[in-house]
Amino acid sequence: MKRHTLIFLVLTALTGLIGFIGISFAGIEIVRVLFLIFADLLIISVLARFFFSGTENMRMERIKK
DSSP states (O other): OGGGHHHHHHHHHHHHHHHHSSOOOTTHHHHHHHHHHHHHHHHHHHHHHHHTTTOTTOOOOOOOO
């Protein structure tokens, strides 16, 4: 999720411009819903990048019982 922050930023800006600039066509509601989805994903990825910035070097280890 952290690697996709820039993609979500571009998609949010693009759908925001298309959805709220005043263009009227049949699928405008779908574009506005996509804007909300991409904006939520952008916020989640930015928060993940902020809170979990040092977890790239972690290794998974088996738990010994």
